[in-house]
Amino acid sequence: MRVIFAGTPEFARVALERLHAAGLAIPLVLTQPDRPAGRGMKLQASPVKAFALQHGIAVAQPRSLRLDGKYPEDAAAAKSAIEAARADVMVVAAYGLILPPWVLAAPRLGCLNIHASLLPRWRGAAPIHRAIEAGDAQTGVTIMQMDAGLDTGDMLLAAGVAISEADTTGRLHDRLAELGGRLIVEALQQAAGGRLQAQAQPAEGVSYAHKIDKAEAAIDWAQPAAAIARRIRAFDPAPGASATLAGETIKLWAAQALPDAGGAPPGAIVAAGPAGIDVGCTPGLLRVTELQRPGGKRLPAADFLRGFELPPGRRFD
Structure with a gap:
């Protein structure tokens, strides 16, 4: 089976690595254009591009796939590359990037999406963050047949994982990336044998x-x-929850x-001590146990307080 892979961040790189390790033919990778990053703001390749180049896989980086859009020359070049790849899926x-109808219809088996939720729960751009923020007990990965809607296509495979009270978006992301890589290999193996079954998403629970x-x-x-504690976990590692204290923006x-x-x-x-900084909420108290000053490192509360006095009566804005 010949597979075109389209992805950009680390979550996608894990899936690409699993497909490559499974011996599938990958004639082409699509990924976002290089972006400025780091203190020097130098152009940096995406994790997917770095893996593809390391393994000799052709890479295309169109700014758009719309033939009638802002960058028609990019889309036309991508179309030629996709057609030349003669991919099954x-x-x-x-x-x-949004995939226009011509892309969805190009491979023989269409386009399969690795989505980091149990659809129809958490369609959209930030399913891992929102699952933690909402206090969900479970999430997972769904392999979905893509259509023109926003994560509305038929479900092909799915598997769930529990969300613990210690999970941050970063930790949960890593587990879901591994699960997604395993599921997509399984899905393509089933598709090769004609065993992959599609199921429409339920209308309820969207x-x-x-x-x-x-x-x-x-x-x-x-x-x-409790809601603030979940948001802090959901926003780790990015963008990071923050609050203003004594004129400084402190990351929590x-x-x-x-x-x-x-x-x-x-x-x-x-209260403020080695165990943490207790802050009033409505209702409840929040004990903050890890903080970061601007330009500093993430520190346990005990270390943070050695360089940041909190006299009685101080409050977060």
């Missing part, structure tokens, strides 16, 4: 994982402590909800 994982906005990183202390990386013993005002610091 295209596997898509966190690619970052939710949308909207893209994370940086403005969401600011903590609202009038929210319940780990916290746990505590029972509200005294009804402290939202944002008020009730």
